[in-house]
Amino acid sequence: MAGGRRIDLLGIIRGDDKTTPGMRVIRVVTTEPAAYSFIFEGDKQAVDMALFEMPVSMYPLKIGDRMLVFPMVDTAASQRWAVVEKINGGVTLGTMTSGNSVQVAGIGRAYSGSELLVPPFIVRNNAQGTDPEEGHEYYRTGDLTPLQAGDLVSLMPTSVGGAIKYVVSYWLGG
Numbered sequence: 001m002a003g004g005r006r007i008d009l010l011g012i013i014r015g016d017d018k019t020t021p022g023m024r025v026i027r028v029v030t031t032e033p034a035a036y037s038f039i040f041e042g043d044k045q046a047v048d049m050a051l052f053e054m055p056v057s058m059y060p061l062k063i064g065d066r067m068l069v070f071p072m073v074d075t076a077a078s079q080r081w082a083v084v085e086k087i088n089g090g091v092t093l094g095t096m097t098s099g100n101s102v103q104v105a106g107i108g109r110a111y112s113g114s115e116l117l118v119p120p121f122i123v124r125n126n127a128q129g130t131d132p133e134e135g136h137e138y139y140r141t142g143d144l145t146p147l148q149a150g151d152l153v154s155l156m157p158t159s160v161g162g163a164i165k166y167v168v169s170y171w172l173g174g
Contacts, residue, residue: 025087026052028065033109036061053082059157059164060092062106093172096151102168104155111166117158121146122171150174 026038029046037046058067066088069081094102094111101112121144147153151174155166 023070026067026069028061031061031063032107056157056159058086092155094155096147098149099146117167
């Protein structure tokens with residue numbers, strides 16, 4: 001019995017029934033600073049962001065990103081699609097262009113100022129000392145520095161007050 005339910009579910013996801021479009025793949029064709037637009041793979045007509053419910057975890061969107069989408073209503077007349085998962089990408093990397101600005105490859109502008117949550121300091125050398133009296137390790141003051149132009153960082157999207165912001169979550173060198 002459970003095997004039959006799995007087959008039924010896979011049929012819905014795949015879209016075997018002519019009345020349901022099933023899961024599809026979209027690709028990003030334009031991104032910031034222009035308005036986002038997408039194409040359904042196998043189609044040439046670009047569609048805008050208004051057609052999709054996009055979770056914050058999918059951002060930032062880069063040209064060429066591919067995502068799985070599923071109709072939010074189970075009829076062929078459905079006009080809204082839920083973005084389920086980003087197929088490519090994973091960690092978003094960017095290069096700091098200054099202490100409070102980062103450029104991500106594939107996006108036509110830098111993120112800066114209020115769009116970013118930047119840590120005040122990073123540990124640049126990971127050289128630790130040991131306190132002989134208390135026995136705990138500590139970072140030396142010279143190893144804690146602010147981010148600077150040329151540093152490679154990872155970005156993680158978050159929502160703050162309804163706005164999408166990017167947290168500089170990890171320093172990868174510079």
